[in-house]
């Protein structure tokens with residue numbers, strides 16, 4: 097099997113599976129129990145939180161371990177907005193967010209003045225539009241760090257600078273495709289109010305994610321239950337999940353630079369060879385300015401005249417796995433918002449596949465993908 101879909105999910109690494117087994121077997125107790133076994137479990141849970149803070153150099157953040165990044169994004173946005181229901185305060189996000197942000201903002205349109213920032217052809221938000229949209233009534237801005245469809249990297253450092261004039265406005269960053277994939281430390285993460293991370297994209301397990309939030313923020317509970325995890329993630333805590341989540345974040349951040357060097361070679365090789373393909377174009381740097389930054393882990397390809405689904409199934413028959421749009425929305429047959437935002441071209445939206453690269457892929461696999469596409473698309477290169 098040749099798996100080019102690590103943006104959707106990744107195979108858990110053996111070290112994490114072992115750690116899960118060890119922790120669940122030795123410490124399966126309820127961390128909220130008041131006897132020693134419970135207290136010991138709780139203390140391990142606290143250590144997992146501290147480990148995330150240490151890895152991300154966070155000194156003023158509280159850590160929650162919700163069950164997915166989707167939950168983390170919901171808890172973050174509702175956590176801020178539920179304090180302001182009905183006030184019509186302004187909240188700002190982008191057209192290219194993951195549905196777990198975009199659809200939450202959509203659901204808030206009745207109670208809030210919602211602004212969606214456009215992107216340029218390279219998938220980068222317009223900072224002037226952000227500046228013009230901000231006002232004293234703005235309480236929240238959500239911007240994803242790395243887009244999950246085309247891999248564009250947003251200028252989070254500049255956004256932090258712009259928001260300094262609006263101390264009341266909180267910044268929420270969905271960093272799911274950024275952690276372990278780009279260098280995070282160009283930015284002081286303490287300056288981001290709310291950060292979302294997912295563990296199953298990194299070689300960790302499904303079922304645990306992180307929401308890191310500034311401990312001065314009073315987040316409103318969105319779920320009703322007992323008081324676990326500040327009442328924001330009520331329900332019995334998943335100690336083994338949290339321990340593994342903290343570990344995979346640590347491993348991914350520690351190995352980020354080395355992994356990026358390897359994956360960038362795969363990406364460059366893929367991009368070089370795409371030249372050989374008939375009617376295939378990259379969905380990045382469409383502006384031809386070549387200034388935008390992209391993750392090395394995501395390559396989006398427009399295959400003119402072919403439905404992405406058909407291409408995906410052809411590749412599947414050859415034991416190659418890529419995706420059409422994001423796995424979360426690909427069953428809905430909607431045209432991808434990100435592709436529309438960069439191109440305003442429905443055909444491009446229908447005919448784009450996402451190739452996700454990872455340290456588990458090889459140059460030979462990239463060659464096999466290109467050769468298979470070549471065989472499928474046939475002929476001599478002719479379009480662009």
Ligand code: PMP
Pocket residue numbers: 103104163164165166167194196240242243244270272273294295305422423424
């Ligand atoms: N945000 C981004 C940018 C993502 O890529 C994803 C997963 N596709 C999510 C959020 C949701 O992650 P999860 O599967 O953990 O809910």
